[in-house]
Amino acid sequence: MKTHLALLRGINVSGHNMIKMDALQKALEKSGYEDVRTYIQSGNVFVNTAEENAAAVGFHIKQEIFKVFGHDVPVVVIAKEDLLACFQNNPFLKESEVDTKKLYVAFISTILNDQSIHDLKMSSVKPDEVYIDSSRIFIKYAVSAGKTRLDQKYIEKKLNVTATIRNWNTVTNLLKMYEESEQ
Structure with missing residues (x-):
């Protein structure tokens, strides 16, 4: 398993793209990620997955956020x-x-x-x-x-x-x- 850090851009800012971190955590776990952890409300999310490719992880997280919350949120994944x-x-x-x-x-x-x-x-x-x-x-x-x-x-x-x-x-x-x- 590889740990990835997904940095979400523009959520929970001035009342826009509101996503509760516990709801995000549950949605990502449901989509197959393990040991999902968040840090503060501005969209810092650690996920564990067998997927090595950071871009693929970012794309999948972006899709899940849109599917579950309806927000088109840019995601940058870093190691x-x-x-x-x-x-x-x-x-x-x-x-x-x-x-x-x-x-x-x-x-x-x-x-x-x-x-x-x-x-x-x-x-x-x-x-x-x-x-x-x-x-x-x-x-x-x-x-x-x-x-x-x-x-x-x-x-x-x-x-x-x-x-x-x-x-x-x-x-x-x-x-x-x-x-x-x-x-």
């Missing part, structure tokens, strides 16, 4: 190695006295290329900062996530990808949950 890479490759963690409350990670549906940083047109979102690493964008907001143009919609529009963003505290807790599931 434990992706979360570990967040800690190893986040350049903002190397800064002295960094405010981790301003750090976020955008998980992207595909591998980004060298041109992606230019496609983001960072001059329009200054003083926010980004660093692109494979299928992740590390973000350091100058003020806060609520006071920026550099959000998931902006990233998706500029790069033509599916993206979902998590704050640093969530990334940290998701890695802990991955590690606990292996014990």
Whole structure:
């Protein structure tokens, strides 16, 4: 069995795409996943399955959500190695006295290329900062996530990808949950 982490985008936000986590857990277990666990209400779901292919798992979860709840929800599936890479490759963690409350990670549906940083047109979102690493964008907001143009919609529009963003505290807790599931 392989553990996958599905990051659902845009559920339970401002009253839209409302899905209770216990109902989601039951629906995914009914569809064949084992040891389904969720973390907070924003759509972080661990599933165990014999399926190795992350894209196939994401597609199946997306279909189940639509079938059961009627919501078309983008899903990005990541492995434990992706979360570990967040800690190893986040350049903002190397800064002295960094405010981790301003750090976020955008998980992207595909591998980004060298041109992606230019496609983001960072001059329009200054003083926010980004660093692109494979299928992740590390973000350091100058003020806060609520006071920026550099959000998931902006990233998706500029790069033509599916993206979902998590704050640093969530990334940290998701890695802990991955590690606990292996014990």
